[in-house]
Amino acid sequence: xxxxxxxxxAKLNITQQELADIIGVSRQTIxxxxxxxxxxxxxxxxxxxxxxxxxxxxxxxxxxxx
Amino acid sequence: xxxxxxxxxxxxxxSYFKIVGLIVIILGFIIAFCVKPYITAGQKPLAKxxxxxxxxxxxxxxxWTRDKIEDEMSVHLxxxxxxxxxxxxxxxxxxxxVVSSFLNDTDLDISGQQLVMTMLLFxxxxxxxxxRSNK
Numbered sequence: 766x767x768x769x770x771x772x773x774x775a776k777l778n779i780t781q782q783e784l785a786d787i788i789g790v791s792r793q794t795i796x797x798x799x800x801x802x803x804x805x806x807x808x809x810x811x812x813x814x815x816x817x818x819x820x821x822x823x824x825x826x827x828x829x830x831x
Numbered sequence: 832x833x834x835x836x837x838x839x840x841x842x843x844x845x846s847y848f849k850i851v852g853l854i855v856i857i858l859g860f861i862i863a864f865c866v867k868p869y870i871t872a873g874q875k876p877l878a879k880x881x882x883x884x885x886x887x888x889x890x891x892x893x894x895w896t897r898d899k900i901e902d903e904m905s906v907h908l909x910x911x912x913x914x915x916x917x918x919x920x921x922x923x924x925x926x927x928x929v930v931s932s933f934l935n936d937t938d939l940d941i942s943g944q945q946l947v948m949t950m951l952l953f954x955x956x957x958x959x960x961x962x963r964s965n966k
Contacts, residue, residue, distance in 0.1 A: 785900075789902070790902040790904070791898070791900040791902055791904070791905070793904065793962065793965040794902050794903070794904040796965060797904060797965045802965060803904055803907065803965070805903070806903055808903075809902075809903055
């Protein structure tokens, strides 16, 4: 699953740590999501989308193998 | 959004128990080393059992301690590490007699303590490596 978390974060000009603090997870989790090592749960995906004031679909996109 | 850390860390010990676990392991080794000259041959098996049990308690405390920030990925990694430790436990059980016979060891069985200690070590090691790889 592709995501644009890094792009959205760059738009807001916030660090991984700052985003992690907003959402309430560790910085490693944000890094893993950005590098697509970890696919977040629905709850976390919604929290990320809310932090960027957008929808989950705008950030996360299914790939062919999903 | 308020962090919901307690939700994921529920049932686990506070993070400072990692240090407590480490102290317990070190104390186990120190006490075993200090007591060694004073124990008789008959007391040796009991002393060995007590030492291994203390080390297992220490390892368990480390394994059962939550991270400073416990979130869903921590839980995910914990489950993955448990699976790896379980798999290694089975492999250890199956291959221990083979390796022992090659080394001409008469004791082909493994004790529960050996198995638990190996699985705990593997769990802690795998979890640590998985956490490190996500930095």
